[in-house]
Amino acid sequence: MRREQKRERILTGDRVTGKLHLGHYVGSLKNRVMLQEEYDPYFILADVQALTTHFEQPELVRQHVREVALDYLAAGIDPDLSTIFIQSLVPEIAELTVYYSMFVTVNSLRHNPTVKSEAADRGYDDLYYGFLGYPVSQAADITFCKATLIPVGEDQIPHVEQTRRIVRRFNELYGTVFEEPKALVGEVPRLIGLDGKGKMSKSLGNAIQLDSSKSEVEAKLKKAVTDPARIHKHDPGHPEICPVFAYHEAFMPEESEEIREQCMQARIGCAECKQRIARRINDVLEPMRERRAYYEARPKQVEDILRSGTDQARRIAGETMQEVREAMRIDYFTGE
Incomplete structure (x- = not known):
């Protein structure tokens, strides 16, 4: 009630x-x-x-x-x-x-x-x-x-x-x-969307849906566009133009400054950066998956x-x- x-x-x-x-x-x-x-x-x-x-x-x-x-x-x-x-x-x-x-x-x-x-x-x-x-x-x-x-x-x-x-x-x-x-x-x-071309949008196909499984989140982030100027892991990154870094700011604000510095100093690669944010997003989505399963069964x-x-x-x-x-x-x- x-x-x-x-x-x-x-x-x-x-x-x-x-x-x-x-x-x-x-x-x-x-x-x-x-x-x-x-x-x-x-x-x-x-x-x-x-x-x-x-x-x-x-x-x-x-x-x-x-x-x-x-x-x-x-x-x-x-x-x-x-x-x-x-x-x-x-x-x-x-x-x-x-x-x-x-x-x-x-x-x-x-x-x-x-x-x-x-x-x-x-x-x-x-x-x-x-x-x-x-x-x-x-x-x-x-x-x-x-x-x-x-x-x-x-x-x-x-x-x-x-x-x-x-x-x-x-x-x-x-x-x-x-x-x-x-x-x-x-x-x-x-x-920003996974393709880096604009906002995350269901119509543009560049989004991670809230009902995504753990593996779907990991797979989508693995393919996400990053800093186009960073060709090799040892190249300094530019977080301000990287869509994945925007996810760090949104979901891991307490750690985003550290990620920014590591990226700019080439102390973290894009693959590891994606893995870290994938874990965090999955942590956010896990209780949603549990509640969804409850209601889907009812x-x-x-x-x-x-x-x-x-x-x-x-x-x-x-x-x-x-x-x-x-x-x-x-x-x-x-x-x-």
């Missing part, structure tokens, strides 16, 4: 477009596990928003809902402290998205930096309505449960700012219903967690939408 608590509410989550990886863990999941002790967190499995780019493969979205839920539970998200829910099963979010869309301009969405960046990455010349309206949908995600604190990476700040503008405009038009949410920006930089329990979380989200959504309809004067037949 989820513990009831009157604390500041957080909304965060993921588009369910694939399994989560180490970049997600470093950038958000690790912090989410800590935040659940202090706040009232709602974790959204954003399947509707996954369809903005995967509408032709709904069967994959269905599969990824379960995989990401397992990632959450394996990472340490506690369903007794947190609400994990499925976006599409809270129809009030879709209703609120429609109401917001009435007063959000197309130009403001086209100029959203995150929308522009992802559209460019995907080669979209002509934007789909759902893709362009992603920030409006996200505003509904945040406000349906009246979340006031939103943990995000720097690239997601424009979405939170868009939500703040929507909340201000709604309150101006209809009266104060919502509080403007605040962005909680993590201090950890994005984890699919009914996972389903019950998602049902319970979604029911809780719907209860909150119903209360919010009653306020919204009253404020907008569309609460018909309430006197009967």
